[in-house]
Amino acid sequence: MTDITTAQQDRVQIFDTTLRDGEQSPGATMSHDEKMEIAGLLDEMGVDIIEAGFPIASEGDFAAVSDIAKNAKNSVICGLARANFADIDRAWEAVKHAPRGRIHTFIGTSPLHRDITALDQDGMVEKIAATVSHARNLCDDVQWSPMDATRTEHDYLCRVVETAIKCGATTINIPDTVGYTAPRESADLIRMLLERVPGAEKITFATHCHNDLGMATANALAAVEAGARQIECTINGLGERAGNTALEEVVMAMRVRNDIMPYRTGIDTTKIMHLSRRVSQVSGFAVQYNKAVVGKNAFLHESGIHQDGVLKNVQTFEIMRPEDIGLTAKNIAMGKHSGRAALRAKMAELGYDLGDNQLKDVFVRFKALADRKKEVYDDDLVALMADSSAGDEHLKVQKLRVVCGTEGPQEAELTMAVGGEEKSIDATGDGPVDACFNAVKMLYPHSAKLDLYQVSAVTEGTDAQATVSVRISRDGTVYTGQSADTDTVLASVKAYVNALNRMHAGQGRANNSALQTSAAG
Ligand SMILES: CC(=O)SCCNC(=O)CCNC(=O)[C@H](O)C(C)(C)COP(=O)(O)OP(=O)(O)OC[C@H]1O[C@@H](n2cnc3c(N)ncnc32)[C@H](O)[C@@H]1OP(=O)(O)O
Ligand SMILES: CC(C)C(=O)C(=O)O
Incomplete structure (x- = not known):
């Protein structure tokens, strides 16, 4: 017979915040449709709670959280709210459509944050009591976070956590907001709260770590060992500054080292690779080659001794099986002689139905x-x-010819359909891409600013495809475009046009333009 108590104690809830904290990465904008798609994939993968956005932040965030809630199947859908009634009401308005909705409300409790909100210790306790009670009156599932918990005085942290529990919080999340803690301290903090706070045994403790010192995964796992039973994380570790705990890392760590971390999640790990690729594509954030679990090199062996070992026994240099994260065995080679059946099968292997x-x-x-x-x-x-695009776009590249080389200026001859009407132009520029972008702007005059132009090679070789990401902004709204082609210049123009089409269709996102500080001052 299963020991139910042990089974429940071993289960760690996975709370994915790719669509909220992940999207806070400067530039990681996702359109409404992309958010819907990612939420659907997270739900299918078995994520327990999806933090879908910050509903009061903008109409777009509100619409995304509401629509994700309406389409949720198994996951709880959560919306973030500051410690005020307006934020909480707005979050509830969005998540109430879900079969199971959650309000997540927070306030910064460390001395630095108490200064910002101009509240003394007692004043903040009153605010927490009022806002958590208000949230609980609306929703049975309330999560509360003392932002910057790891820099909050322990006695005061115990006091605020006790207040939130008394007022009805069902999950208490302990954020390491600035990635300041270290594994032993992360564990000690959860242990201390479990020991000292009355009522702590009735609620779930969560851990929310940032990666400023590269310790987010270790800190989250240490918190779990001490008793936390919810990990907050993002796909590819996307998130503010150096990012959040990476979902794929904590999930695979608990699976591969279940001997020393005997915990279970509900995640279907074979869906990890597809989600990693989609999040990378839609956010425009490339995954570093040596990234744990999902990096391009994570299962590649180049040096002779490693190759020899892997050929004799793959376990010599691999601790996970690629197929466990959805990397398929390459037994269907695709080329010019392949047919539809093979393409459909290969795409299904890659996670596309x-x-x-x-x-x-x-x-x-x-x-x-x-x-x-x-x-x-x-x-x-x-x-x-990633290059799939709808047929009814306002702008469509039809013909492009570029002259480049040592004898400048570089020239572009572009023919493009603009609202169904074919137009052609010649333009020059500082380099072929500049000439092409100038041509696009002459055929489709606009006031958007180019914020990012990024090229990466998909595979090796001079015939490799280039993927290009472009980000533009106009009147505080950001639009992204992507494209891929073996012709880098053509991929660049198509990515630019893709972003302009999104601008034309109004599929952008408010730009919370990043503040940047520098040690150099
Ligand atoms: C650690 C985290 O990840 S927290 C989440 C951070 N995410 C975001 O901020 C993204 C979305 N944010 C936004 O779109 C905007 O900041 C909004 C819509 C929420 C607020 O916009 P604005 O009203 O213009 O306020 P602004 O951003 O300038 O400042 C934040 C305000 O919230 C207050 N505040 C910050 N956190 C909290 C909180 N948890 N509870 C109550 N008030 C808070 C600040 O003190 C400040 O108040 P003030 O305007 O009276 O000085
Ligand atoms: C809102 C909270 C949980 C947060 O994102 C943080 O503290 O990092």
């Missing part, structure tokens, strides 16, 4: 790519999917 119409479109583009490239790798196909 293609309907008949989508397969038709992707197949045409796959064949065009296979004609230009000797081998079509999995990453090429993923890039091809």
Whole structure:
């Protein structure tokens, strides 16, 4: 017979905040549709709680959280709120549509944050009592966070946590807001709260770590060992500054080292790779090659001794099986002679369930790519999917010819459909990309500013595809575009046009422009 108490004690809830804290990374904007897609994938993967946004922040955030709540299947949908009634009411308005909704309210409790909100210790306790009670009157599932908990005096932290529990909080999250703590201290803090706070045994403690000193994963796991039973994390560790605890890292650590960390999650780990790729694509944040679990090199072996070992027994240099995170065995080689059945099967391996119409479109583009490239790798196909665009776009690149080289100025001849009307222009610039962007702007005059232009090679070789991310902004709203092609200049123009199409369709996000501080002053 299963020991139910032990089983429950071993279960760690995964709270994903890619769509809230992750999206707070400067520049990591996601459109409404992209958020819906990512939330659907997180729900399917078995994430227990999805923090879908900060509903009072903007109409766009409110709409995203409401729509995600309406479409939720298994996950609890959570909205963030500051310690005031207006934020809490707005969060409830958004999450109440979910089969299970949660309000997450917070306030900074450390001396630095008490100064900012101009509250003394007693005043803050009163505010916490009033706001947590208000949230609990609206919703049965209330999470409360003392922001900057790891720099809050212990006695005061115990007092505020006790207040929140008494007023109805069901989860208490202990954030290491600035990535300041270290593993032993992270564990000691949770242990101290469990020992000292009356009622602590009735609620779930959560851990929310940032990676400023590279310790977010270690700190989260240490908190779990001490009794926390919810980890807050993001896909690829996306998040403010150096990011949050990476979901894939904590989940795989508990799975691979279950001998010393005997905890369970509800995550279907085979969905990790697909989510990692999609979040990277939609946020425009590339995953570093040597990133734990999901980096391009995580299962690659180049040096002879390692290759020899892996060939004789893969466990010599691999502690996880690639298929456990959804990296498929490459037994279907894709090339110009492949047909639709193989493409559909390969795409399914990569996590894309293609309907008949989508397969038709992707197949045409796959064949065009296979004609230009000797081998079509999995990453090429993923890039091809990122390049999928709707047929009814306002701007469409039709023809492009570029002259570049040592004899400047570089020139671009561009033909583009603008609202269905074909237009052509010649333009010059400082380099081929500049010439092309100038041509686009002459055919479609606009006042948007180019904030980011980023190119990365998808695979190796001179025939590799380039993926290009472009970010533009206008009147405080940010629009992103992506494209991939073996022709880097064409990929650049298509990514730019993709961002402009989103601007035309009003699919942007308010720009909480990043403040940057520098040690140099
Ligand atoms: C650690 C974290 O990740 S916390 C979440 C951070 N995320 C974000 O801030 C993203 C979304 N934020 C936004 O869109 C905006 O900041 C808004 C809409 C929430 C607020 O915008 P504004 O009203 O213009 O306020 P602004 O951003 O300038 O300042 C924040 C205000 O909230 C107050 N505040 C901050 N945290 C809290 C809190 N937990 N409870 C109550 N008040 C708070 C600040 O003291 C400040 O108040 P003030 O305007 O009276 O000085
Ligand atoms: C809102 C809180 C939980 C937060 O994001 C932090 O403190 O980092």
